[in-house]
Amino acid sequence: MVVFPGSNCDRDIMDALREDLGQEVIELWHKDKDLSMFSTEDCIVLPGGFSYGDYLRCGAIARFSPMMQSVIEFAQRGGKVLGICNGFQILCESGLLPGVLLRNINMKFVCKNVYIKGENGVPLKIPIAHGEGRFYADSETLDELENNKQVIYRYCDADGKLTPVSNPNGAERNIAGICNASGNVFGMMPHPERACSQVLGNTDGRRLLNDLLLVKKEALVG
Amino acid sequence: MTYTVHINVMPLKELLDPQGKAVLSGLGNLGLNAVEDVRIGKHITLQINAGSEKEARQIAEEASRKLLANPVMEYFEISVKN
Numbered sequence: 001m002v003v004f005p006g007s008n009c010d011r012d013i014m015d016a017l018r019e020d021l022g023q024e025v026i027e028l029w030h031k032d033k034d035l036s037m038f039s040t041e042d043c044i045v046l047p048g049g050f051s052y053g054d055y056l057r058c059g060a061i062a063r064f065s066p067m068m069q070s071v072i073e074f075a076q077r078g079g080k081v082l083g084i085c086n087g088f089q090i091l092c093e094s095g096l097l098p099g100v101l102l103r104n105i106n107m108k109f110v111c112k113n114v115y116i117k118g119e120n121g122v123p124l125k126i127p128i129a130h131g132e133g134r135f136y137a138d139s140e141t142l143d144e145l146e147n148n149k150q151v152i153y154r155y156c157d158a159d160g161k162l163t164p165v166s167n168p169n170g171a172e173r174n175i176a177g178i179c180n181a182s183g184n185v186f187g188m189m190p191h192p193e194r195a196c197s198q199v200l201g202n203t204d205g206r207r208l209l210n211d212l213l214l215v216k217k218e219a220l221v222g
Numbered sequence: 223m224t225y226t227v228h229i230n231v232m233p234l235k236e237l238l239d240p241q242g243k244a245v246l247s248g249l250g251n252l253g254l255n256a257v258e259d260v261r262i263g264k265h266i267t268l269q270i271n272a273g274s275e276k277e278a279r280q281i282a283e284e285a286s287r288k289l290l291a292n293p294v295m296e297y298f299e300i301s302v303k304n
């Protein structure tokens with residue numbers, strides 16, 4: 001798990017992965033670049049927050065940090081990478097995922113529980129907290145994402161229906177999370193790490209992280 | 223020689239600009255109803271040490287392409303002054 005200056009969900013994801021999913025977590029610092037202790041079976045997680053103060057554009061500066069150069073190489077070797085919220089923005093800026101996250105359509109920072117679902121899955125209640133989460137790509141790229149089954153999560157209502165009302169930020173085609181064509185780089189705006197513990201009143205995030213980190217893409221999107 | 227380079231980074235024309243829309247409604251509240259549209263971007267100035275204006279422009283273009291603007295959502299315009 002990579003910590004950038006301005007990351008603020010790093011503790012949450014570490015706690016969720018360690019305590020709720022029983023995984024070993026190693027903290028990485030943005031100024032380091034050594035990933036030699038990891039194999040492509042491991043997963044690098046980019047946490048949520050406001051890396052480099054969101055200066056210029058969200059994720060734009062983090063993309064050039066020494067650690068991100070190694071993460072990009074790791075991803076190109078087939079290693080698994082998961083970006084949550086600001087981590088998703090960094091993955092888009094670094095070109096590991098297509099598209100971009102624009103300012104929310106209603107101009108508001110939205111912080112609430114929403115429902116999302118995978119292509120074949122049931123609706124999961126997961127919190128979101130972002131001001132720039134409106135996924136955008138040109139229609140050709142969006143078609144390609146859908147045809148390749150790269151859309152991993154969409155905003156829906158509690159019954160799993162994709163409606164405009166259940167889309168909290170104006171994202172194209174209700175997209176909440178995507179993966180790359182080879183299925184090893186994942187990005188999503190919602191925060192599953194905030195919904196992994198009974199104490200927090202919601203464990204839907206545990207199921208989501210379990211699917212993303214421990215199951216292959218084929219099983220996810222069918 | 224040091225050149226001052228001015229770069230305007232603007233949201234692509236086909237994209238909705240919520241910030242511009244918010245400001246437009248603020249201007250309407252001020253009674254400035256003649257304003258029909260607002261688009262908000264960034265103005266960036268660079269001081270570039272280069273051998274010629276052409277070289278300064280090339281450096282600014284590279285900076286804009288690689289970092290200052292994201293072509294998925296923005297376009298940029300460059301002007302160079304001595």
